[in-house]
Amino acid sequence: MTETQTETQAQEPVEQTVPGGTRWGVFAAIMAVPTLVVAGLIALLVAWLFTDDSVDTGEQKVSCAEAFAYGGAKPPTGARDLGCVLEAAPDPRYEARFLLRSSEVSAWVAASYPDGPGLRHVACGGDHDVYACMNRGPVAGQSASVQLEVTYDGPKWSVVRFVAFTE
Template identity: 65%
Template sequence: MTLTPTETVAEQAEPGRTRWGVFLAILAVPTLVVAALLALLIAWLFTDDSVAADVKKTSCAEALAFGGAKLPAGARDTWCGLQAGPEPRYEARFRMPRAEIDAWVAAGFPQGPKLRTTQCGEAQVDACLNAGPVAGERAFVQIEITHDSRKWSEVRFVAFTG
């Protein structure tokens, strides 16, 4: 059989290699890197790495007693904690009636000092007190008071060793 110039010969198809395998291998490396980064991001988002991770909740009677004070009778929204470390550091936060603040401070610190309204550090604090070791204790006390309304004030009480 002779071929005419217009006829074409069909090539025999042999199973050959495609480049898909190489392409997928190259694409797999960045995909695995991105997947690993996403996994690390999700793990980071769901772990508790807050600054206060070393603070454990404790009783307010214990926290205030460390600084020589007692929780006022009308206190609300109380939270107290103990910060871990070589020296104990207690912190208490609560709200109390604004009219009872002076009597509470006087009962806890009869020798003084008195509350002051100047040189309190933060501009948002309405009154503060810094006391050295109180009543034979070795604790220092810082009290910051912020008036929420005409009737209520928020108190932050910190007692620590020096």
């Protein structure tokens, strides 16, 4: 008996298709890398926002009475926005900044340092905004030198920078 062609084909094993032969796994692996990078950047941003990144500048706030007393002066009456700091160094260096009416600056300097020097309006250093200044070395009974710089802050007010330090 001879086999017919149809019977031969029927006896050959039929190839089965395996399910899941797509490339979704490769696509998922490729997409996981940028997703992890973005998640890492977000985590770093959150960590940066919530960490204490304050830098110790060596300055601490002090009472202005202490700062002015070190330089042999009293805080001016009528001063606004008065703030005083002490720089941490081997020798103390006090700095005060405040607003004072321009018409009262010379009177405050004269009352604080009756033995001079007074404010001068020329040769006040390289800052062109400074219209008046004073440099005072240590005098009898004091160990501190004082520097004053006065700049305009509008038509009626001046910003005064008071620095008292040991040379």
